[in-house]
Amino acid sequence: xxxxxxxxxxxxxxxxxxxxxxxxxxxxxxxxxxxxxxxxxxxxxxxxxxxxxxxxxxxxxxxxxxxxxxxxxxxxxxxxxxxxxxxxxxxxxxxxxxxxxxxxxxxxxxxxxxxxxxxxxxxxxxxxxxxxxxxxxxxxxxxxxxxxxxxxxxxxxxxxxxxxxxxxxxxxxxxxxxxxxxxxxxxxxxxxxxxxxxxxxxxxxxxxxxxxxxxxxxxxxxxxxxxxxxxxxxxxxxxxxxxxxxxxxxxxxxxxxxxxxxxxxxxxxxxxxxxxxxxxxxxxxxxxxxxxxxxxxxxxxxxxxxxxxxxxxxxxxxxxxxxxxxxxxxxxxxxxxxxxxxxxxxxxxxxxxxxxxxxxxxxxxxxxxxxxxxxxxxxxxxxxxxxxxxxxxxxxxxxxxxxxxxxxxxxxxxxxxxxxxxxxxxxxxxxxxxxxxxxxxxxxxxxxxxxxxxxxxxxxxxxxxxxxxxxxxxxxxxxxxxxxxxxxxxxxxxxxxxxxxxxxxxxxxxxxxxxxxxxxxxxxxxxxxxxxxxxxxxxxxxxxxxxxxxxxxxxxxxxxxxxxxxxxxxxxxxxxxxxxxxxxxxxxxxxxxxxxxxxxxxxxxxxxxxxxxxxxxxxxxxxxxxxxxxxxxxxxxxxxxxxxx
Ligand SMILES: Cc1ncc(C[n+]2csc(CCOP(=O)(O)OP(=O)(O)O)c2C)c(N)n1
Numbered sequence: 289x290x291x292x293x294x295x296x297x298x299x300x301x302x303x304x305x306x307x308x309x310x311x312x313x314x315x316x317x318x319x320x321x322x323x324x325x326x327x328x329x330x331x332x333x334x335x336x337x338x339x340x341x342x343x344x345x346x347x348x349x350x351x352x353x354x355x356x357x358x359x360x361x362x363x364x365x366x367x368x369x370x371x372x373x374x375x376x377x378x379x380x381x382x383x384x385x386x387x388x389x390x391x392x393x394x395x396x397x398x399x400x401x402x403x404x405x406x407x408x409x410x411x412x413x414x415x416x417x418x419x420x421x422x423x424x425x426x427x428x429x430x431x432x433x434x435x436x437x438x439x440x441x442x443x444x445x446x447x448x449x450x451x452x453x454x455x456x457x458x459x460x461x462x463x464x465x466x467x468x469x470x471x472x473x474x475x476x477x478x479x480x481x482x483x484x485x486x487x488x489x490x491x492x493x494x495x496x497x498x499x500x501x502x503x504x505x506x507x508x509x510x511x512x513x514x515x516x517x518x519x520x521x522x523x524x525x526x527x528x529x530x531x532x533x534x535x536x537x538x539x540x541x542x543x544x545x546x547x548x549x550x551x552x553x554x555x556x557x558x559x560x561x562x563x564x565x566x567x568x569x570x571x572x573x574x575x576x577x578x579x580x581x582x583x584x585x586x587x588x589x590x591x592x593x594x595x596x597x598x599x600x601x602x603x604x605x606x607x608x609x610x611x612x613x614x615x616x617x618x619x620x621x622x623x624x625x626x627x628x629x630x631x632x633x634x635x636x637x638x639x640x641x642x643x644x645x646x647x648x649x650x651x652x653x654x655x656x657x658x659x660x661x662x663x664x665x666x667x668x669x670x671x672x673x674x675x676x677x678x679x680x681x682x683x684x685x686x687x688x689x690x691x692x693x694x695x696x697x698x699x700x701x702x703x704x705x706x707x708x709x710x711x712x713x714x715x716x717x718x719x720x721x722x723x724x725x726x727x728x729x730x731x732x733x734x735x736x737x738x739x740x741x742x743x744x745x746x747x748x749x750x751x752x753x754x755x756x757x758x759x760x761x762x763x764x765x766x767x768x769x770x771x772x773x774x775x776x777x778x779x780x781x782x783x784x785x786x787x788x789x790x791x792x793x794x795x796x797x798x799x800x801x802x803x804x805x806x807x808x809x810x811x812x813x814x815x816x817x818x819x820x821x822x823x824x825x826x827x828x829x830x831x832x833x834x835x836x837x838x839x840x841x842x843x844x845x846x847x848x849x850x851x852x853x854x855x856x857x858x859x860x861x862x863x864x865x866x867x868x869x870x871x872x873x874x875x876x877x878x879x880x881x882x883x884x885x886x887x888x889x890x891x892x893x894x895x896x897x898x899x900x901x902x903x904x905x906x907x908x909x910x911x912x913x914x915x916x917x918x919x920x921x922x923x924x925x926x927x928x929x930x931x932x933x
Contacts, residue, residue: 292316297371298345298396309346309565313338316365317593319373324364325612329380329387329735332591332604333362333452336482336562340450340586341365343568344478347576348446351395356411358451358461360388360401362480370396380735382908387737402739403704404654404677405458408477411449412464415473415581418445446576450478454485454654457493457676460707468581469553476576477554477583480562482590485654486605487662490674496548500559500585549583558585563592602657627790633763634726634785635660637770638697641799642668645774647695651675653682659699659728679704683711683723690721695774698723702730702742702784709748712780717754720779724770730759730784731823731871732900732914737907743900745784746822746848747876756781756804757849759823763790764797765846771799778804784823786871788910791827805850807843815839817865817932820855822848822878825871825919832924838932848878851885860891865931867896871919874899896931898924 291308292315295301304312317338324331342365344355350370357363367385368376371394378384389397399410422444451461456479468475481497483489549556557575560567568586575582590605591597596615597604609618642648642664650672656662665672675682679700686696700708705727716723730742749757756778760766766785773781810826811833818841821829826844833840841863843855859866866886868879879897886893898918905913914920918927 290315292319292368292373295369296373298350298369301342301345301369304346306346306566306569309342309569313342313565316342316368319368319376320364321594321612323376323379325610327377327379327381328606328608328610329364330361330606332594332597332601332607333359334364335594335597336588336590336592337362337450337480338365338592339563339565339568340478340480340588341369343565343572344448344450345369346569347572348448349443351398352443353446354398354411354414354448355396356398356407356414356447356449357389357401358407358449358455359404360397362450362452363389363401366396367394370394380737380907382906382912384907387735387907388739400739402736403707404455405451405460406464407449407451407455408461408464408468408475411447411475411477412468412471412473412581414445415447415475416471418447419472419474444474446474446476448476448478450480452485453479453481453483453489453494453497455677456497457485457489457491457654458678459681465549465552465554473581474579475581477581479558479583479585480588481559481585482588482601484590484601485677486658487602487654487656487674489676490654491676493676497585500547553581555580555582556585557582559587560584562586562588625793627793628763628795629660629789630763630766630785630787631658631660631728632663633660633766633790633795634699634728634770635663637767637799639664639667641771641774642671645695647693648774649673649689649694649696651682651686651689651696651698653677653679653700653704655699655701655728659701659726661699679707680711683708683725684715686723687711687715687719687721690716690723691719696723697726697770699726699728701740702727702745703733703740705745706748712749712755713752716780717752720754722778723780724773724778725780725782726770727782727784729787731786731825732905732910732917732919733787734910734913735907738904741900741905742784742786743873743905744876745782746870746872746878747880749782750849750876750881754779755849756847757784758782758847759784761821761824761826761844761846762792763795764792765802766790767795767797768800768802769846772801772804775801786824790824802846805847805852807845807847807852807855809841809843809855811840811842813839813841815841815932816863817841817867817928818843818859818863819867819869819928820845820859820878820882821869822846823871825869828914828919828921829869829924832921832928835921836925836928838928840928840932845878848881851881853885856882856885856889860886860889860893863893865894865896867898867927867931869898869919869924871914872899873902875902894931896927898927 291312380387388401547556590601650661650664652661654677656674686698689696733740769783820843822845870878874897
């Protein structure tokens, strides 16, 4: 009998015998593999958490008990077990299931997920709230007891955070740990340690965790001691919790290091095999009612159960479509014939520039493969720095390097750069340090949805003094802007560009500078209207103007800051209607900048602003979303016609 099909919700899972859980895990794993083969998404991480997911929903009383997933890219099993199996084939598609857990979608999803390292803080907030509720209940109960002599036994809510070793490198996670150690709470943190982020986990935390589970002397002694204590009758299953902690003391002695978590007053258990579902259930049952904050450290394998993914978890983090039987990835595109991806142009150009400028260093918060820095990393490992999931630190670290004469290119995905706002202002912009920020995945990113669209960078960066903000219309412009940004005399320089491919198969143009703060006139016109664009959406505008047959001027502004005032003056003098187009929020971006400038200089053209609306944009393919948002060719043609009629 297929057990997975009998499970709509965790309450159905909880009807099964413990011995049946390995079968549920096997079916769940197969289900994920076959669904993802056809409808791609985050793959390897969810395979690694199958047993954990089943054990958690088996032991805890979800949704009353809270599971807080970090990032949520490992939570496909959780979705499937919590009422969404039938819709799972729509995962990440327009109108379908959301890419990451979201309370809007299910009561089993406890918070918005997508950006890493927040789970401990969220879970701590919930656990502390529960403590406060408990106390309030206790007081009320005390008063009622006096009156009625009765006592109800209300269940307290359990709160569990699930965080990967990669996400544990984020500063926010440490802020949570620090606070957890001093604020009364009964939270359980599960550390899902697979020694991987998207790329290999980096830094001291990874090494520390590694040491925690590789002391073979300790492991040997632990087993021997446990057997001995069982024989003497000192240890039984009930008492095992206490002994687990005793183990930590032995471990500290043997590895000659204190347990960091115990040092923070967080009871530490493990490391345990995260793929033994039966043992996992037993351990969770043992520790779930213990008071105070606690951590269970699990050792798991990213991609578990699918050999190619186990072998290369980085590629299989989000592999696209594949053959579930052979493991062959299906790549319909003929890479060689297509224009390059912006990330590859960034990576190749930086390497090229670094070869002739020894000051150049590349910095990424945990995205070397995603942002293309891996290209330079291969040839110049000593000049590239993967600093972990630590966007704020990446910026401030860059500031320190710039202060000492290096020229950091700090590459951050646009939406993750939101984490580093004050670092950009306080540590870089105020001192006008020469740091080049390359914001990849700017604009609509597609299937990763509202948490990942690079919607806000133009708007939130524009008010910051000393910043230069640019966006290339194509990949040759990206090269030129990178080269320009590296010139002496520049200060903090932001270059934002989108996910995906450019427009030229031949992209290796000579490295030349462009004048800072200067745009380009792409098309002159005698008509009343002018289109002003920034970034690659300009290419869509070129086609739209062409096809509309209208006599409309077009300027690629190229820089949001400083604005090209010569262009704006020319436009104000020649045209009475302006259409601004950007792949960023309408509020605060290019359109706002143009409006403000026109107003401040006494011009009153009719200005129509196209861009992202004042609501969070959901998931879908980039072309579907651009269509819905009015940023595709046909909708731009409509807007041009409406504005000029
Ligand atoms: C703030 C932030 N930075 C970067 C990312 C991109 N990202 C998504 S998953 C991931 C790796 C997470 O590693 P880990 O927590 O160990 O989970 P695993 O995939 O190994 O299970 C990264 C860097 C993100 N989601 N959020």
